[in-house]
Amino acid sequence: MKNFFRPAAACTRLLFLGLLATTAPLHAQTAAVPTTATASASTAQQLDAFIKQYEKAGLFQGSVLVADHGQVLLQKGYGLANREKKVANTPETKFRIGSLTKQFTAALVLQLVEKGLLRLDGNVSDYLPNYPQPAGRQITLHHLLSHTAGLPDYTALPQFATEVMRTPQTPTQLVALFSALPLEYTPGAQFRYSNSGYVLLGAIIENVTGKPYAQVFQEQIARPLKLKNTAYDTLEPADKRRAAGYSATASGLVNTPPIAMSVPYAAGAITSTVQDLYRWSQALDGGEVLSEASKKLLFTPVKENYAYGWMSFTAKMGPESVLGQEHNGGINGFGSYLVRVPASQQVIVLLDNHSGGKNLADLRRGLLRVLHGQAPAAPVALNAAMLTSYVGVYELTPAFRITVRQREGKIFVQATGQSEFETEATSPVLFALKGVPAQVEFAKNDKGEVVQLILHQGGHAQPAAKVE
Incomplete structure (x- = not known):
């Protein structure tokens, strides 16, 4: 954990320092114990009421x-x-699920490993002989599945938004976008999320099976598991149950710019419903998808809690620690979250067609708290104009400033000479730094203009005037 220290009289810098690890008696009459059915109904009402808070605040629409x-x-x-x-959202509404696609791709790879068609220690060149060297021999399927290959993310390339995103691409064309670029690090050395790895996995699946990825997915997963509303996405034929994606702007919700669905490919092109994704989770537990050995590989973290298309997490819920598996996704007006807590057979599926699901992490956290008898935090409504008003440079001293930036509906802060930290809103004007015991608060003048940032840390409040 890192610490965010206030400026002292002798030192006007904020330093991020690593912390060193140095029975009740029974009574004759007792309150009635709720039955399982009554308790479940009560929990369902609490879940629904919490979600409606997000809906009312304009922070969620979906299933x-x-x-x-x-x-x-x-x-x-x-x-x-x-x-x-x-047209209203229902449990049968189909949504683009973005990167939840990766867990399906990972399962397909492990199925092919079980059939002897692939090896996790096999390298890219074993299955795509024309892949450029030396990367083709250095990167294994294990690296691709765990985001440890060192591949540049093709969705982060400068030309992606203008030249790639809306133009249909073949797998070969997608691979060509990044295959000749230098690796960002030695394969296996670190974790860095990259959609490129799962594009390569899709191409490898096609090459060893001799079939399109979409067909392999239908034959090996969707059809056997009876996932009737889950498929590789296409724009035709039109489906009345398909949700449209929207983005929040200062003037309200607008249709999100389109993306050619061959572009996300095996990294993000699947559509599904909450019901099908729950069925998918059950199938994983029931041994219908993978052997126990392969399932263990699917969920065992490699680096930074990331396994194969899944992340592990630990959440403190009152006196207990909850261990689970999850992944999220976001794609052009759609967001998704699939959460599993195997020990209590808990599953949360969130599908959103509103601003790429930026609020789903908080919604997921609150729902998990309800399931474990904890009070969830109320949603904080923030609009684009409000966030933009906070952006700027705030000066504590001439030598020490805090820069505030906005990206994708989130506020980030960076002190002079230090790393940038993402924040989480706890009120419309108060933001907690993630991983750091500190908060920043924004203050306005009589005209409603943001003129000051107040740094709260260690029981102290340090004002900083907005200078840029």
């Missing part, structure tokens, strides 16, 4: 499924799937 101990407590749609046609 939700929540299960506890193998029982579905809630499956419901919120808001509109299509605002122009006034």
